[in-house]
Amino acid sequence: MCSWTRPARRFLSTSFLDLQALDAWIASPKSLVLTDTFHSNHLSDLYITLPTRDGTRGRPFTSPVEGTPLGFGHHLAFFHPRNPEASLRTDGTDADFCPPEPFSRRMWAGGTMTWNRDLRAAAVSTVAKIEKKGFEAGNPMIFVKQRIEVTVEGRSEPGMVEERTHVYQPSVTSIWKRLPRPVNDLPKSEFSLSYTPTLTTLFRFSALTFNGHHIHLDKDYAQKVEGYQERLVHGPLTALMLLESLIYHRPGAQLRAFSYRAHNPIFVNCAATIHGAIVAKDKANLWCENDEGLVGMTGVIQFDE
Numbered sequence: 001m002c003s004w005t006r007p008a009r010r011f012l013s014t015s016f017l018d019l020q021a022l023d024a025w026i027a028s029p030k031s032l033v034l035t036d037t038f039h040s041n042h043l044s045d046l047y048i049t050l051p052t053r054d055g056t057r058g059r060p061f062t063s064p065v066e067g068t069p070l071g072f073g074h075h076l077a078f079f080h081p082r083n084p085e086a087s088l089r090t091d092g093t094d095a096d097f098c099p100p101e102p103f104s105r106r107m108w109a110g111g112t113m114t115w116n117r118d119l120r121a122a123a124v125s126t127v128a129k130i131e132k133k134g135f136e137a138g139n140p141m142i143f144v145k146q147r148i149e150v151t152v153e154g155r156s157e158p159g160m161v162e163e164r165t166h167v168y169q170p171s172v173t174s175i176w177k178r179l180p181r182p183v184n185d186l187p188k189s190e191f192s193l194s195y196t197p198t199l200t201t202l203f204r205f206s207a208l209t210f211n212g213h214h215i216h217l218d219k220d221y222a223q224k225v226e227g228y229q230e231r232l233v234h235g236p237l238t239a240l241m242l243l244e245s246l247i248y249h250r251p252g253a254q255l256r257a258f259s260y261r262a263h264n265p266i267f268v269n270c271a272a273t274i275h276g277a278i279v280a281k282d283k284a285n286l287w288c289e290n291d292e293g294l295v296g297m298t299g300v301i302q303f304d305e
Contacts, residue, residue, distance in 0.1 A: 002270035002290045017140065017170075018100070022132075025100050030127040032096055036078040040064045042208070046077045049204045051195040052244040072255045073113065073243040075150055075160060076236050079123040080210040091221070092212035097127055099142045103168035105226065106213070108235030109143065110261035111164035116157065123150045128163060142168040164236075171225075180264045183295035187285055189275035191249045195241070196271050197233045205237045216268075233266040235297070242286040242299040245274040253303040256282075260299035266290060 044063045047053040055061030081094045089095050093106055128147035134140050145165045149158035202216045214221040215232050222231045239260045246253060266272055271291040278284050287298045 002267055002292060002294075017102075021100055022103075022142075026130045026132075030097055032081065032125040033122065034079045034081065034125065035122045038070050038078060040066050040068065042077060043068070043070075043074065045204070046074060046208055049201065049208065050240070050244055052193065052241070052248045072115065072247065073240045073258070075123075075162070076240060077208045079125075079148070079150070082210070085212075088212060091225075092214045092217075097125075097144055097146055097166075099130075099144065099168050102170040103140075103142050104171045105169040107167050107169075108262060109165040109167045110235075111162060111239070111259070113160065113162045113258045115255055115257075116159050116161075122153065123148050140170060144168065180294055183263050183287070183298060186275075186287055186295070186298070187277040187279055190277045191245075192273050192275045193241075193245045193248060194271060194273040197237070197266065197268060199231070199268055201237075202231060202233065202268055205234055209234070209236070228265060228267070230267040230269070233268060233272070233296075235262050238262075238266055238272075238288050238297045239299065241272075241274055242288065242297065243301070245276055245286060246284055246301055246303070249276065250303075250305070252305050254305065255301055255303045257302040258299060260297055262297050264294055264296045266296040272296070 040063070047064065048055075048061065051057070053061065081096050083094050083096070087095060089098060089104060091104060091106065098104075098106070125146055125148045127144060129143075129145040131143040131145075132140070133143060143165055144167075145163055148162040148164070150160040150162075151158045206212065206216055211234065215226055215228075216234055217231060219231055222228045226232075239258075242260060243255065243258060246255075266288060267290075272288055273291075274286060274288050276284055276286040282302055282304060284301045284303065285298070286301065287295050289295045
């Protein structure tokens with residue numbers, strides 16, 4: 001079943017929140033430096049996970065070799081925090097850049113990527129912006145925008161800059177039901193790519209990104225804690241599939257910038273279709289929808305050819 005009713009929250013008094021501690025956390029500096037090497041073996045694991053590269057669509061699987069330029073968005077499989085399991089939050093996520101309790105329910109909301117040159121590298125992650133929303137309306141949320149600059153050794157300027165936004169909600173609220181978010185004014189689809197993200201897909205992508213979030217792997221958690229009927233497909237996996245679909249249909253495109261936004265969840269074992277349209281000579285709109293036409297994510301890519 002791929003139709004759904006979105007978990008929402010009844011009016012929640014904020015009197016139980018320690019706003020002073022929350023504001024102190026917001027004001028505190030946050031930075032994380034991660035180094036990694038773009039190993040061809042790890043990239044091969046990513047390639048065989050992606051339906052655009054796994055050799056099942058009439059194009060043979062080609063394993064990358066050392067020196068292969070990093071694909072657009074493929075840095076997502078690198079630069080992950082390496083924290084012991086005992087230091088993770090109760091939902092299996094890393095505590096880095098997470099607000100204090102009770103804001104423990106995390107969702108990937110969207111982000112941007114820009115590319116300046118080929119990558120080979122160190123990543124510096126900082127918190128670019130933190131916003132409190134919905135507190136007056138009884139639906140408190142914390143939006144944390146993380147900025148990641150990937151810089152090749154020996155260079156001073158980053159070759160790729162990513163911003164990703166997570167939204168955090170309190171865990172102490174009761175679930176009720178709300179209709180999905182509609183997405184309007186999309187262009188006519190000019191190309192498409194369909195696939196079904198299975199539990200194996202989610203497991204492999206979780207392993208590739210060192211992501212232990214229970215919402216992707218634990219059905220009981222997804223249903224009883226988060227209020228969804230099934231496990232959710234990773235937001236960055238869907239974002240990566242938007243990029244991959246454009247490259248699949250226009251292999252000569254050199255991407256410059258990408259922005260995307262999550263609107264509705266995409267569920268495991270539900271057919272998904274990436275649609276795309278070239279709306280200007282250097283701009284494409286892409287979106288992912290399920291087999292009932294519900295749009296899960298939209299994106300805009302700027303590119304050269």
